[in-house]
Amino acid sequence: MIVETLTSPVILFFVLGFIAALIKSDLSIPEAFAKAMSIYLMAAIGLKGGIEVADSGFTPDLAAAAIAGLVLSFALPFLAFALLKSFGRLGQVDAGAVAAHYGSVSVVTFVTAKEILTASGLEPQGYMVAVLALMETPAIISGLLLARWGMTQTDRNGDGGGGLWHEVLANASVVLLVGSFIIGMIAGKEGFEAVRPLFDTGFRGVLCLFLLDMGLIAARRLTQSRKLTVRLAILAVALPIINGTIGTVTGSLIGLDVASAAALGVLTASASYIAVPAAMRLALPEADPGIYLSMSLGISFPFNIIFGISIFAALARALG
Amino acid sequence: MIVETLTSPVILFFVLGFIAALIKSDLSIPEAFAKAMSIYLMAAIGLKGGIEVADSGFTPDLAAAAIAGLVLSFALPFLAFALLKSFGRLGQVDAGAVAAHYGSVSVVTFVTAKEILTASGLEPQGYMVAVLALMETPAIISGLLLARWGMTQTDRNGDGGGGLWHEVLANASVVLLVGSFIIGMIAGKEGFEAVRPLFDTGFRGVLCLFLLDMGLIAARRLTQSRKLTVRLAILAVALPIINGTIGTVTGSLIGLDVASAAALGVLTASASYIAVPAAMRLALPEADPGIYLSMSLGISFPFNIIFGISIFAALARALG
Amino acid sequence: MIVETLTSPVILFFVLGFIAALIKSDLSIPEAFAKAMSIYLMAAIGLKGGIEVADSGFTPDLAAAAIAGLVLSFALPFLAFALLKSFGRLGQVDAGAVAAHYGSVSVVTFVTAKEILTASGLEPQGYMVAVLALMETPAIISGLLLARWGMTQTDRNGDGGGGLWHEVLANASVVLLVGSFIIGMIAGKEGFEAVRPLFDTGFRGVLCLFLLDMGLIAARRLTQSRKLTVRLAILAVALPIINGTIGTVTGSLIGLDVASAAALGVLTASASYIAVPAAMRLALPEADPGIYLSMSLGISFPFNIIFGISIFAALARALG
Amino acid sequence: MVSTVSAKRIEILCDTPLVPRIVGILRASGIKGWSVLHVESGGGRDGEWRQDEFTGAAAKTIVLAIAKADTAAAFTDALAPMLDSYGLLLIVGDVQVVRADRF
Amino acid sequence: MVSTVSAKRIEILCDTPLVPRIVGILRASGIKGWSVLHVESGGGRDGEWRQDEFTGAAAKTIVLAIAKADTAAAFTDALAPMLDSYGLLLIVGDVQVVRADRF
Amino acid sequence: MVSTVSAKRIEILCDTPLVPRIVGILRASGIKGWSVLHVESGGGRDGEWRQDEFTGAAAKTIVLAIAKADTAAAFTDALAPMLDSYGLLLIVGDVQVVRADRF
Ligand SMILES: Nc1ncnc2c1ncn2[C@@H]1O[C@H](COP(=O)(O)O)[C@@H](O)[C@H]1O
Ligand SMILES: Nc1ncnc2c1ncn2[C@@H]1O[C@H](COP(=O)(O)O)[C@@H](O)[C@H]1O
Ligand SMILES: Nc1ncnc2c1ncn2[C@@H]1O[C@H](COP(=O)(O)O)[C@@H](O)[C@H]1O
Numbered sequence A, B, C: 001m002i003v004e005t006l007t008s009p010v011i012l013f014f015v016l017g018f019i020a021a022l023i024k025s026d027l028s029i030p031e032a033f034a035k036a037m038s039i040y041l042m043a044a045i046g047l048k049g050g051i052e053v054a055d056s057g058f059t060p061d062l063a064a065a066a067i068a069g070l071v072l073s074f075a076l077p078f079l080a081f082a083l084l085k086s087f088g089r090l091g092q093v094d095a096g097a098v099a100a101h102y103g104s105v106s107v108v109t110f111v112t113a114k115e116i117l118t119a120s121g122l123e124p125q126g127y128m129v130a131v132l133a134l135m136e137t138p139a140i141i142s143g144l145l146l147a148r149w150g151m152t153q154t155d156r157n158g159d160g161g162g163g164l165w166h167e168v169l170a171n172a173s174v175v176l177l178v179g180s181f182i183i184g185m186i187a188g189k190e191g192f193e194a195v196r197p198l199f200d201t202g203f204r205g206v207l208c209l210f211l212l213d214m215g216l217i218a219a220r221r222l223t224q225s226r227k228l229t230v231r232l233a234i235l236a237v238a239l240p241i242i243n244g245t246i247g248t249v250t251g252s253l254i255g256l257d258v259a260s261a262a263a264l265g266v267l268t269a270s271a272s273y274i275a276v277p278a279a280m281r282l283a284l285p286e287a288d289p290g291i292y293l294s295m296s297l298g299i300s301f302p303f304n305i306i307f308g309i310s311i312f313a314a315l316a317r318a319l320g
Numbered sequence D, E, F: 001m002v003s004t005v006s007a008k009r010i011e012i013l014c015d016t017p018l019v020p021r022i023v024g025i026l027r028a029s030g031i032k033g034w035s036v037l038h039v040e041s042g043g044g045r046d047g048e049w050r051q052d053e054f055t056g057a058a059a060k061t062i063v064l065a066i067a068k069a070d071t072a073a074a075f076t077d078a079l080a081p082m083l084d085s086y087g088l089l090l091i092v093g094d095v096q097v098v099r100a101d102r103f
């Protein structure tokens, strides 16, 4: 399946962007266009998920997957934190911030996985979109707990109480994913017909252009970073493998189908690079963005896109 | 029909945007993307209108609708002005500025109405797009006349003579609508085939994303406004109802089909929030944008989208 | 064929933009959207070219066209330089800079030509996209040689050695065209199916909106320019005719099919307005951008779009 | 060492639709160059706003112009009548520039 | 001649997610207006960056505020504790403004 | 009270393709940080322009850098030869900054 992955236009555009940035080409995607594409992708994936759930109804599977997602997002930062402090040699605050990223999820990784899995006959259930939305935020809580553990109130200059919680719960991607999911559930298959041409048929093409941009960004992060040690680079590969394995196994154990178990694996393996960095900038200003963005965007994202998806698909197949 | 309206993805995205802004989510659509979508929507609607007119030819209906549109756009501000001064307690300048908005039209309201009416079997004639373009500007003239009534030349610091007229007649939306309309007429059905996939099939999806943005903007206008009194809020609902009723009845009287009469009703009910505010900023700088934008964007736009379209459709059906 | 060209929506949108700018309308396409569209167009055309080459394999034609393109791009600036200095009365530096533009190519002119030729039954070979990419840069070398001829090193303050060469070879459009071309070759027809809806069906519609913007830009260049003399304006028409004729004849002589010979003619006739101006700004800062942009964007681009394509198609037909 | 001269750095924060008018006054006052910067969002007596309102009427912009002291003063006087009705913000600072002949 | 008064022109260069917090401190210090400008790219001790990273966390912004000298000083003091942990850049210059009652 | 120090606020208005070169000179002169602002439109001796020309060659940009007086002077001298051929605008003002060790 890795060969299929590597000849899929979606991944090839990512590789093109990566190479373009490595040879320092001035190729760049306008910021507004990249944001527009991410809004489009989230609306599209939310809609499709909602429609599928409207079709299949609420099932025990759905509930099991949702609970598993919540628990994993909350719990995995603790393991990551321990590794980041010991093997990675990070301080408490930086370790907490990075751990939050690995507990949370990357929407684009999920979307790419959905495309690649579906293309190889493994279509995850629609409700995995809801699981995606649920997994965005719990990790932020555990990350902050870990970073602030044992600190007195006066040290916690950043927290900003309500401001942060509001930022986390009303953040753009959660609102858009959940909102489109609900719209999909209300509109159903019929209502969707009218908007299908834009949201369905254009989807993979937009994903190509978006991954072109992600390739540029990932490579620039990697080459411009001055904070990435060899140990951290190793963890940026190890954490996705560990978390993804835990996620896939959990998915199998709770009885998800092979495709959805693989998708849960990809979700746990993926690391946030939008919602969590913004929250950390507010709540843990002393944590160094150079570390968490380089690890998550520069290494884990490419790793997951190119290898992770195939690995967890194979694992889910073996287990299921 | 209100139920259908409320379960249409197009409207649901508007509601999503509205709610997102109310809960102060940081969701936002990049400015450049919103402008791009409005350019796309205007080009698409202009093209389609032109093609339909190329198909059906110039008919007496078309002429009647055009004249009715022009007269209504010019005349309705006088009524609005009287209500805004008496019931709304606005000064002369502010009342004139607001009246101009309600005489002019909102392209997005029209586009949404066309979608919703068509979905319920009431497709307005292609020439209504030309009527839309014609109705954009006459109201600006009446609004300025009203605002400046009885003033000596020295008071009129803003007018700027030619500058304003040029701004009004060569304004982007008029040029784009009229231009695409003519292109549609020249290219005809065959010429359009080549570009149909973008302009036709993508249309409703883009409208969803655009209305998501309009929902955000409307709610932000509403909550951030410090200028909106209860009386003005009442007028921002009453004026669409009054104007829309006048428009629908006029449409029926001059013999338009049910769908086109409803569309004329929606046009007269709708209030401008692009062309007119820009003209007012130049010509009536003392008028307060906080008032006219809050009324037109914050209240009348959502009212028309969610209720107005169904009301005028029902009225047109009853009359026709 | 000129009549067909003039009633094609693609060209009509260009004319609309041109007229809108002439009447000083405030219509404008957001910068980010225009860049996004040019990225889309280059990715789409690269992909399609690659897929066709994957289908047909490397042929002797392809090699002949590639070599011809390289040689023409390198050689034509010498002729242009002579005309620009003698008839055009430009100084050495400005003449060199302008000559580089006419040796290089315009992607949008090529794309438009491909659409119009295909619509009239003349589809150029897929490998012409590779020729397009090859022709972007050699002219920059000849232009610089000509501009710097006989100068001592101290006069050459701009060159900046490596910086320029890197800029030229890793410039965004070359990387994107070549990259998508290779992706198209790897993915092949099957791999393309998944992304066809965006890249194939949306293509002509996007081209319309892009040419709307080009019309605005061309007319603004033309009217705001203070540097354009009558002699330069004549050359801005003569150079495309001369170069295009040379290109079309060469294409026929080396045995290309009629459509590909016409496409080679359009390529040689077209003048760069993205890659070359940026390179000249760095390497020949004393050259006046007002001259080269007005000629290339303000005159030669519209000329090629509206007349040139038909002329070289007719010539290729006559020769072939 | 490059020789520098004193000049005024003028910023006018205004509604975007007014830019052509401001530029007209700049020119009438003898100021030959200007640059326009985009303002993303802001707040003042009228509450907060942000640029994503694609209705151009609410958008704001900074016009930046460098000028000699005397032309700057002429401009300030010419702009004065508009300051209140248009709600402009006018900010003038002292700077050093090179190539004095340009201003 | 229009009469002008002295004021401080304050620029705070900060990460975009921090803008609401900066604005909160501005208000708490009695500064009534501000404008936000977009920064495209830049470089500093932490290397170079550019705005095309759509992950908002790396984006930077300039908050511009005009204020009287005393409120400006109050603001500077209030901002002080954040300067280091948030990596802010604070720049204060002297300018002349009209309509002094606004500030 | 926070202690502030004097510094120079340097703005270079230039064509966008030149930014890397300007940044190179900034660094060579010992200036460690800079920020790039987008210019939307403008006008000067060469007529008016606006940024919507996606052909990057016509786009303009402001490079903003804060520096100590001596490094600022070194930069001004290093930039001098480019001022005319590249049509740059160089603007230097006096400002107060905190955290002086950064500059
Ligand atoms: N005095 C000035 N103040 C502000 N910006 C200026 C000034 N002069 C020139 N510019 C900017 O620099 C660009 C080039 O100027 P010029 O070389 O005079 O055509 C103009 O288009 C403006 O954006
Ligand atoms: N003191 C200030 N400093 C910077 N920008 C300001 C200031 N006051 C107002 N503004 C800007 O000008 C706009 C209009 O201000 P106002 O007329 O007070 O509502 C605000 O939204 C800000 O963008
Ligand atoms: N001296 C300076 N002048 C202008 N901008 C600066 C300066 N130093 C830093 N910056 C900006 O602040 C950002 C963060 O700086 P730093 O914390 O030094 O990495 C840089 O990327 C620049 O955008």
Ligand code: NA
Pocket (backbone or CB within 6 Å): A101, A102, A103, A104, A105, A106, A243, A267, A268, A269, A270, A271, A272
């Ligand atoms: Na994860």
Ligand code: NA
Pocket (backbone or CB within 6 Å): B101, B102, B103, B104, B105, B106, B243, B267, B268, B269, B270, B271, B272
């Ligand atoms: Na109306």
Ligand code: NA
Pocket (backbone or CB within 6 Å): C101, C102, C103, C104, C105, C106, C243, C267, C268, C269, C270, C271, C272
């Ligand atoms: Na050429």
